[in-house]
Amino acid sequence: MRPIADHTRKAFAQVEEFVRKFYETAEKGDPGTESGMTNEKKKGDPVPAQGRDDMVSGVTNAIRDGAPGANAETAPVAVILDSGCGTGESTIHIARRFPGIPVIGIDKSCARLNKAGNPSQTAGEDVPANAFWIRAELLDFWRLALEHVKSGKWTIPYHAVYYPNPWPKQSEATRRFHMHPIFPTLLALGETIELRTNWEIYAREFAEAARIVYDEAAKGDSAPEQVRGDKEAGITDAAGMTIKCESFDPEKPETAFERKYKEARQKLWRVTVSHF
Numbered sequence: 001m002r003p004i005a006d007h008t009r010k011a012f013a014q015v016e017e018f019v020r021k022f023y024e025t026a027e028k029g030d031p032g033t034e035s036g037m038t039n040e041k042k043k044g045d046p047v048p049a050q051g052r053d054d055m056v057s058g059v060t061n062a063i064r065d066g067a068p069g070a071n072a073e074t075a076p077v078a079v080i081l082d083s084g085c086g087t088g089e090s091t092i093h094i095a096r097r098f099p100g101i102p103v104i105g106i107d108k109s110c111a112r113l114n115k116a117g118n119p120s121q122t123a124g125e126d127v128p129a130n131a132f133w134i135r136a137e138l139l140d141f142w143r144l145a146l147e148h149v150k151s152g153k154w155t156i157p158y159h160a161v162y163y164p165n166p167w168p169k170q171s172e173a174t175r176r177f178h179m180h181p182i183f184p185t186l187l188a189l190g191e192t193i194e195l196r197t198n199w200e201i202y203a204r205e206f207a208e209a210a211r212i213v214y215d216e217a218a219k220g221d222s223a224p225e226q227v228r229g230d231k232e233a234g235i236t237d238a239a240g241m242t243i244k245c246e247s248f249d250p251e252k253p254e255t256a257f258e259r260k261y262k263e264a265r266q267k268l269w270r271v272t273v274s275h276f
């Protein structure tokens with residue numbers, strides 16, 4: 001019920017502008033990402049240069065793919081979120097994985113965002129033109145993003161939530177995203193959400209909380225499917241979605257925290273929640 005903070009509304013408006021210009025540039029038929037554009041991040045400014053004419057991309061949305069009935073006025077555009085991106089390293093990896101879709105790294109820490117896009121993260125290459133960082137409060141940002149999803153402006157095919165603050169103390173547990181009232185909003189946002197954590201309990205709780213949300217939603221459905229599962233494999237199938245909880249060993253760490261945990265030989269966990 002808390003009113004959305006003005007600073008996050010302003011930040012969200014900047015993201016909308018980046019997304020709009022990104023697709024506008026792509027619509028003009030700019031051929032690819034090989035033109036030497038830089039999308040450089042200005043030092044001391046957590047928000048990189050945006051909406052530049054030299055930003056180019058491939059577009060993978062319904063318009064470009066010629067979906068029946070899709071047109072520039074009505075079709076949702078794809079946007080990827082990297083929530084709690086910290087120093088922004090994962091945003092670069094994700095942007096390279098999905099070159100045709102704007103990838104928005106969001107964090108409330110200015111100090112961390114100021115490191116985003118530095119040469120040690122890009123291995124001497126340019127920051128991908130589809131990567132963008134913004135300072136914002138996630139809880140408010142997600143609510144604004146859900147409005148865009150519900151109104152058909154955006155679709156979020158992938159949402160990264162890598163190594164969120166675990167809030168390990170019992171007294172702080174309700175700050176964990178999956179124990180907070182924001183959780184249904186978070187689940188409703190993206191087609192696939194990927195949570196990464198070094199804490200098995202956090203991963204299992206997140207997966208179980210997702211199952212409960214969907215189970216409750218299915219009860220209200222006129223034709224609910226039963227929740228099925230393979231507990232051994234960490235997979236749960238509920239009405240319209242799959243939850244997978246597993247340990248993994250990343251070959252190359254994609255975030256500062258992932259590197260730290262890997263170097264400390266900690267087991268890492270990942271939960272994917274996919275709607276289909």
Ligand SMILES: C[S@@+](CC[C@H](N)C(=O)[O-])C[C@H]1O[C@@H](n2cnc3c(N)ncnc32)[C@H](O)[C@@H]1O
Pocket residue numbers: 083084085086087090106107108109112136137138139162163164165255256257258
């Ligand atoms: C443990 S760090 C992980 C950072 C990065 N994902 C990584 O793996 O290196 C958690 C990040 O989430 C950000 N964060 C936590 N709660 C937030 C919120 N409500 N809004 C925005 N950022 C938040 C923090 O500022 C911090 O950078």
